[in-house]
Amino acid sequence: MSDTGLDMAKVTLQSVADEVGVSRMTVSNAFSRPDQLSKDLRERILATAEKLGYSGPDPAARALARGRTGSVGLLLNGPLSEAFEDDVSAEFVAAVADELTRRGLALTVLTPPQGDGFLPARDVAVDGALVYTCDPASAGVAWLERRKLPVVAVDQDLGRSVTTIGVNDRGGARVGAQHLLDLGHRRIGVLALTEQFALDPPNRDRLLGWRETLAEHGVEPVVARTPLLPRSAALAAATELLESSDVTAVLCFDDVFARAVITAATALGRSVPGDLSVVGYDDSRVATAGVPALTTVRQDVTTKGHLAAGALADLLAGRAASSHTLPTELVVRDSTGPVPAP
Amino acid sequence: MSDTGLDMAKVTLQSVADEVGVSRMTVSNAFSRPDQLSKDLRERILATAEKLGYSGPDPAARALARGRTGSVGLLLNGPLSEAFEDDVSAEFVAAVADELTRRGLALTVLTPPQGDGFLPARDVAVDGALVYTCDPASAGVAWLERRKLPVVAVDQDLGRSVTTIGVNDRGGARVGAQHLLDLGHRRIGVLALTEQFALDPPNRDRLLGWRETLAEHGVEPVVARTPLLPRSAALAAATELLESSDVTAVLCFDDVFARAVITAATALGRSVPGDLSVVGYDDSRVATAGVPALTTVRQDVTTKGHLAAGALADLLAGRAASSHTLPTELVVRDSTGPVPAP
DNA sequence: ATAGGCTTCTTGACCGGTACAGTAACCACT
DNA sequence: AGTGGTTACTGTACCGGTCAAGAAGCCTAT
Incomplete structure (x- = not known):
């Protein structure tokens, strides 16, 4: 009988229904399908719900009953810090989140497990997932498949039947290499x-594009390798590359690496582009944030994110989703120039 | 009778139970509480589950039954792009995600609504939430309260009873201002x-710290204002500030703004720190990424993220969580110097 | 009058699990 | 042989909603 709104007993659809004197279903409709009841009654129900402190249908219960949660997963493999410390990844995630929001979906980050038996890709309720920068053979991907969740792959190949959003990295690498040859x-x-x-598609494709283009002109590149993090590693690798070889130009996996090469060159007393040409990749913020502005291969990461999120949303809505390969484009700025005279 | 593992009928606990010839509860235990049954039977159950293509207890159903989802929300207010385009926010999110992963929780991004009736803060199943950079009067915060979810506030004040993780922004601003006075x-x-x-705690506190410290020495600052995005806005505001006043030093809300001021000064033919001193805030990547390296007020965003995520995890585990105010520290580098001779 | 067609609300089944309180069997001990 | 403590499994009652079909009331067309 009491209805102070302060009773701590959990407030459910049923309690609101009892208070108003209608069936539970009618209250449910008041929240979820307004067209199913009279405006008048609906307002009475909503008012009562407010009075009782009912905050609307419980999302977990609704998820079970409806079969969808309203949230999609983003599967990443490295520690999260990697995904967010990198401008390009961060931009991608932002674009995905924005587009999902627009479509009425939330984003849940699915990280690799850590220690105990909790595995997000298996244990978190989501309606579908985006697979980004993951080892295709990882446990995470396997679980998503096992759960038969709709999946969209980004920058990687998960098999013919999976919708894929990618970038023409190989072509982009080719034009970058050709630019230096020219x-x-x-x-x-x-x-x-x-x-x-080695199997990461962007890394593989870019390397492939460089190699084949250079090979067509009989050039065998000097290959240096460095991890994505920590950032200091790139500088060391760049320094070593410049000291141990006599290259006049360097093709870099991304713009951050390109900056590292420039920093290393400067420290060694070599000017860019006077003594050394450097080509970046991505055309991210750092490309134009420093001096000299980088010649780089542009890819539209935001569009990639929008497309990926949109494709997954389409899949969830029962619509067909198509794969896309986005174009890349060489942007010539100030970090490349003619080969220096001997 | 068929058990090819290919039947498309949904595979549930019950179907596995029937196949093995045990009760549903026993299968549940095989997955969720291994200590409740014999090793032998458990293996038989797991094998059968594998054969049937059962991927483990349905997360949505489990969430309803257990009353927890294994995921916590991160409430942001601006469009997501803002949160991720900013290095400091991105670092914070990364730290939160890493710590949550460590604690066996996933992270769901709760964005403000957009258009239709879907409101993440109300409609997405989460066990608790982190409130970051939000208007305390926003609909999102109100819904979280209404749902009675455990909440941890970051860099903002949601009331005495809410666990809060903040930084000593006012003190940091004070030492920054004092440095210039000195x-x-x-x-x-x-x-x-x-x-x-105006009410954003970091902005308010920093402004307050600057103002009061300067006032103690009879100095009234020239205040310029600019939005966080687009980035070009800061440059325009900085240029305008330098052109319309004769300040010899500028205190900036963050390091990105400080870089904008330096860029503007350089364009106007003024050198830093020779003609103009600039103090940043955060000690983010850009502080040391360019020339000159910034004198700035350091805050440990990663620790802030770890603490916030840890506090929320504690709350969810039924442990008490305490509020923290992290220290700030002046880092003197190359962007500040003595006041130039007249 | 009667059939058909709305609108408005109700009924009963079901979503796929987990908690908790048994029950039965086995073992050791006195 | 009786008592008490394990271990291993089962039965029942939820968790808090939604769906699909049905019933009651009223209006309109024939």
């Missing part, structure tokens, strides 16, 4: 990710 | 966020 460079270095990323 | 500066500019952020 400038007359023949002793060319490459700063790629460590072997651990 | 160098002899008396005509000092301030580059803060627009009025729209």
Whole structure:
């Protein structure tokens, strides 16, 4: 009988229904399907719910009954810090989140497990997932498949039947390499990710694009490798590359690496682009944030995120989703120039 | 009878139980409480589950039955892009996610609503939430309270009873201002966020710290304001500030703004720190990424994230969680110097 | 009058698990 | 042989909703 709104007993649909004197279903409709009852009654129900401190249908219960949670997962493999410390990843995640919000979905980050038996990719309720920068053979991907969740792969190949959003990395790498060749460079270095990323599609494709284009002109690049983090590693690798070889130009896996090469070159007394040409990749913020502005291969990460999120949303809505390969484009700025005279 | 593992009928605990010939509860225990049954039977159950393509207890159902989802929300207010385009926010999110992972929790991003009736803060199942950079009067915060979810506030005040993780921004601003005063500066500019952020605790506290310290020495700062995004806005505001006043030093809301001030000064032919001293805030990546390295007020964003996530995890585990105010520290580098001779 | 067609609300089954309180069997001890 | 303590499993009652079909009332067309 009491209805102070202060009773600590949990407030459910039923309690609101009892208070108003209607069936539970009618209260449910008041919240979820307004067109199913009279405006008048609906307002009475909502008012009573407010009075009782009922905050609307319990999301967990609703998720079970409806079969969807309203949230999609983003599967990442490295420690999260990696994904967010990198500008490009961060931009991608932001774009995904924005687009999902627009579609009425929330984003849940699915990290690799750590220690105990909790495995997000298996244990968190989501309606579908985006797979980004993951080892295709990872446990996470396997669980998603096992759960038969709709999946969209980004920058990686999960098999023919999976919708994939990618970038023409190989083509982008090709034009970057060609640009250096056109400038007359023949002793060319490459700063790629460590072997651990040998199968990472961006790393693989860029390396492939560079190699094949250079090979067409009989050039065999000097390959240096460095991990994505810590950032200091790239500088060391760049320094070592410049000291141990006589390259006149360097193709870099990304813009951050390119900056590291420039920093290393400067420290060694070599100017860019006077003594050394450097080509970045991504056209991220750092490309234009420093001096000289980087010649780089642009990819539209925000569009990639929008497309990926949109494709997954379509899949969830029962619509067909198509794969896309986004174009890349060489942006010539101030970090490349003609090969220096001997 | 068929058990090819290919039947498309949904595989549930019950179907596995029937196949093995035990009760549903026993199968549940095989997955969730291994100590409740014999090793032998458990293995038989797991094997059968594997054969049937059962991927473990359905997360949504489990969430309803157990009353927890294994995921916590992160409530943000701006469009997501803002949170991730900013290095400091991104670092915070990364730290939160890492710590949550360590604690066996996933992270769900709760964005403000957009258009239709879907409101993440109300409609997504989470066990608790972190409130970051939000208007305390926003709908999101109100819903979390209404749902009676455990909440930890970061860099903001949600009331005495809410566990809060903050930093000593006011004190940090004070030492920044004092540093300039000690160098002899008396005509000092301030580059803060627009009025729209008047109540944003970091912005308010920093402004307060600057103002009161300067006032103690009879200095009234020239205040310029600019939004966080787009980035170009800060440059324009900085240029305007330098052109319309004769300040010899500028205190900036963050390091990105400080870089903008330096860029503007350079464009106007003024050198830093020769003609102009600039103090940043945060000690983020950009503080040391360019030339000159910034004198700035350091805050440990990663620790802030770890603490916030840890506090929330504690709350969820039924442990008490305590509020913290992290220290700030002045880091003197190359962007500040003595006041120039007249 | 009667059939058909809304609108508005109700009924009963079901979503796929987990908690908790048994029950039965086995063992050791006195 | 009786008592008490384990271990291993089962039965029942929820968790808090939604779905689909049905019933009651009223209006309109024939």
